[in-house]
Amino acid sequence: MSGPARITVIGAGFGALSTVREIRRRDRAAEITLIAPSAELHYLPGIIWIPCGLRTRDQLIVPLDNFLRRMNVRHVMGEVTGLREGGRVVDTTAGEVANDALVIASGGRFIKKLPGIEHAITPCEGIAAAEAIRDRLRAMTGGTIAVGFAGNPNEPSAVRGGPMFEFLFGVDEQLKREGRREHFNLVFFNPSTEPGNRLGPKAVTHLLAEMERRGILTHLGHKMVRFEADRVVTEGGEFPADLILFMPGMTGNAWFDQTELARSPGGLLQADAQCRVKGSQQVYVVGDSGSFPGPDWMPKQAHMADLQAAAAAENLLAGLRGQPPSATFKVELLCIIDAIDHGTLVFRNAQRQIILPSSRLFHWAKRFFEGSYLRKYR
Missing domain, CATH: 3.50.50.60 (FAD/NAD(P)-binding domain)
Structure with missing residues (x-):
């Protein structure tokens, strides 16, 4: 060349x-x-x-x-x-x-085919979506907040569930800090009976136990049918929802x-x-x-x-250079599921799976990583 x-x-x-x-x-x-x-x-x-x-x-x-x-x-x-x-x-x-x-x-791109999806906020669409959640929470005096995600049925890996657990636990923690938690019901919904199973079986057990500990209700194992302005409808029943946070699968x-x-x-x-x-x-x-x-x-x-x-x-x-490409990449999952001031570390690769219980240290590690990562681009 x-x-x-x-x-x-x-x-x-x-x-x-x-x-x-x-x-x-x-x-x-x-x-x-x-x-x-x-x-x-x-x-x-x-x-x-x-x-x-x-x-x-x-x-x-x-x-x-x-x-x-x-x-x-x-x-x-x-x-x-x-x-x-x-x-x-x-x-x-x-x-x-x-x-x-x-x-x-x-x-x-998020799959926006579910009927009534305009009634839900998709957090990972960007900063404006998170601001909308902030503004809706400020305006609410009580009610039911539904948080869930789904996948792409033709692509098991095309799902982003981790942030939804963070929004779920973060909203719970925020409402407690504001002294308003008793006026709200939090419901987590997912078509799988093992939400977050890509994080590993240990993580699923931990996440469900954390929901129970926090008094978060669950609606699991039922395929989504539609959203309405004030409810979530699945094949296994429906429940009221004044605010719906939902992450669809990706394509x-x-x-x-x-x-x-x-x-x-x-x-x-x-x-x-x-x-x-x-x-x-x-x-x-x-x-x-x-x-x-x-x-x-x-x-x-x-x-x-x-x-x-x-x-x-x-x-x-x-x-x-005319040479055959030979580099590959290792597959590993590394994330901190944060809840405002503490977080849980989850790691998974082909050999092992590690989950370390909630700690303030992991929250600050996540914030430190953010700062160091962004310094590369500032």
Whole structure:
């Protein structure tokens, strides 16, 4: 190849930014272009603290101008609309972008097909959703708060349940602090009888015991039917709800439909163990956009995206040198389920599963990680 390689990265979340760092660490000369609607990182793990006032919008939005300048990255401000020429041309609302190699890290899309889903707030849609939860809680004097999540029936890994446990326990803790808990019922609902089973059997036992200890009611094992303005309806019955927090399963971005990229049964990009999109040349996927080989408990979280980004960067650059890609990524789950001032550590890999009981130490560890992670981009 004559001249520096042209590498395009789609997205501005954890997977995309980690990919940029990993590529630049290995190649100082590559011409990297980042395509995203804005040059901002929204630190979504921190939105669990917005309802209680521990975080604000300004604290969780990091402008990326300095980071992109340091990394010598060109930013195309636009949305992707499709691909051409096997991925070598990306069509965007700001024009076309040509590349020699492409990394797709544009995240997932929530499946909003459940009737009445407009009556629920989907927390991980972003900061505005968490602010809506904060404002609704402030306005309520009592009632029933329903918190739940569901998956993609065709994609076991395309679910994000961890944050919903954090919102559940966080709201419970917040109401206690405010001296209002006795005026509210909290109900956790899930179509599975073992919610959070991707965290491991020990975690499921712990989470259900924690709900019982906190006086949180459960409605488990029944498929969702619909939401109404004041209730949750399942195949196993219904219950009233004055505020519904619900995380649906995930699928691929809408623009994937305008491409010929290989798709998984659940609508994500079908990847191999080297993060390549199957059947494509020099097209890689990182994070929530992809469906990767491995255990069905493989998490959709920033830590996993970081691991995939390192493998994708190494393989992409090897491919540009005419070498076969060989780097793979380890599969592990690492999270702290937080409840405002204390948290539970959950770790899982192929060999073992660890759950460490609730501690203030883990809450502060989560806050320390946030600070250290964001320093890379400030």
